[in-house]
Amino acid sequence: MSHLLEFKDIGLAFKGVKALDGVSFHVDEGELFAIIGPNGAGKTSTFNCLNGVYKPQQGDIVWEGESILGMRPDRIAERGIARTFQNIELFAHMNVLENISLGRHVRTNVGWLAGSVWLGKAKREEMANRAKVEDIIDLLEIEQWRKYPVGLLPYGVQKRVELGRALAMEPKLLLLDEPVAGMNLEETEDMARFILDIREELGIAMILVEHDMGLVMDIADRIMVLDFGTPIATGVPVDIQRNPEVIKAYLGQEA
């Protein structure tokens, strides 16, 4: 059986400094795959390769049986890969509704002319769009923030809006880069609940990058551990927790 996503022996270097070296993994439909590793291990770089923001010098990325290597980010988005960012990358001067609606860019197609005259199709599409956006707002419990410019929202809410924007793309794969970083316990629990909801209700496959081990061990199906750009172990949570290489990478030499 072929996988939803295959990351094959990827190598990425910046001016000779290797960020990723021989990274391979796969993700199946509906799976929650986690990538963990110390700072600078190459987790965000892995996402940037997947999105087409970085162009790896070596290897191949196969999505639904087709190579997406070297494709433009917007083309990859169209094919169903969505993402959130480690440092929030919302559109600061747009409100919550507009931010989430922007996520629907790839699922809508009214152009500038139809949009300017706001006739028939443009209007219908905007209404249908709004209904979908409201579903997401409902799911993420951000009703009261709808009209606020996102720049003014609390950090935890911004993280949710970003998740909402990614969901609006109706993706098949969702990349989450440290979704609970900097959150308190309550916010973390909320976010974990949303992630599980998304998985159960929408059946979207996910790659989760996260430093919160408790969360990762709790909800991931499989985990890959990166260290200095190289995968040192991949497997189910119980195996990873017992893996001596992993313990060494995390605790340093004394382990």
Place this chain on the structure above:
Amino acid sequence: MRGRPHLYVSYESEQSLLPTWTQRVMVGLLVFLLVLIPLQGGIEIGDRLYQPVGFLGDNAWLKILSRVAIFGIGALGLNILTGLAGQVSLGHAFFMGIGAYTAAVLGGEVGKAHWGLGLPIWIWLPAAGLVAALVGMLVAPTAVKVRGLYLAIVTLGLVFIGEHLFRNLTSITGGSQSGRKFPSLDFRLWKEEEPFLAFTSDGPMWPVFNWLDWLFGPWINFPAEMSEEAKTYLALAALLVVVVVLAKNLQRTRIGRAFMALRDRDIAAEVMGVPDAKTKFEAFALSSFYAGIAGALLVAFIGRAIPEQFNLLLSVQFVVIVLIGGAGTVAGTLMGSVFVFVFPRLVQDFSGWLTETVESGGVIGSIADVFVSTGLDDPGLVSTLEGVSPGLNVSQLNVVIYGLLIIGFLIFEPLGLYGIWLRVRNYWKGWPFSY
């Protein structure tokens, strides 16, 4: 419903252009006022004469307002590119020139020194926009590759290339010496002698007012005649309203959001599926279209122009409008163009008032003395006799005040006039608990 005025029953009503009744009434009133402005004779209700908007009905003021409308249209175009898509362009004057000369060739008089096909406005006006947009599309592939300061430089180059071209294509532009005559705003169905709707001569009221007369005749008497300025103003104001609606719609639909997303965070926008080059290309073409229309209207309004009028200064004027209006909003852009044209006039009136005050003496007079100079030895800031005194003349004073205002806005109110308006509105919304 009464206690919850903001309860929307459907997305449709919420997503409409003017979602609340307050907004509808306000805009309705505003449009009504705009229509009443040129009724110079005043309207008779019962047996009393009302002068709806007083001094604005002067022909001189109507000319200023016509300019506001034309520059408003052009500025809404630049707002798409700069305000929404975040691409600073100094090339607006170039695209206005393209529009102006397209209008000249298509609509200009036949058989004169310069090319002219004598076609009616409903051909030359849209064509001016389309040709400018086409030229914009030729330039866009280069422009979308550069950003920030480099884009400003590339588009600056356009203005100089444009000026050079316009100067040398004398059979189209008439060259720098005398320029050429442009088609008038009169609406003809084809090439008939008597225009179907005349905007450029004094004459009887338009049909619209005949209808109003017919509707309200028993109660209100509308004046029977209207000046050239009044008609021109009405035609341009109507066009502005159309363009405002188009611009507003663009902003609240898919492409408008894509523009803003690229402005706020371009990489994130691409990752969310917004094609960078294609979207900027569209912003460029759209903005050039509006510029072309504004250019054609401007020359039709002033009647005669030389190539040098499409210079950097014109471009800068648009950047100023978009900037002090409040980048990214339609309302702000309109406020900006009102400001840029109404303000100098007010400064002029103000210095006139200062002069009078100085001459009349008293306490205020001596304060005003500091500003106004009345002769060679008098070191006031503003001179009453141009060129004679060491002070500034009125137009220099304007430049100084503009400069200060732009700096002030950049530092204190990046949202421009629109930001100030928001604050005033929110204050009154919360009244009496406004703090």
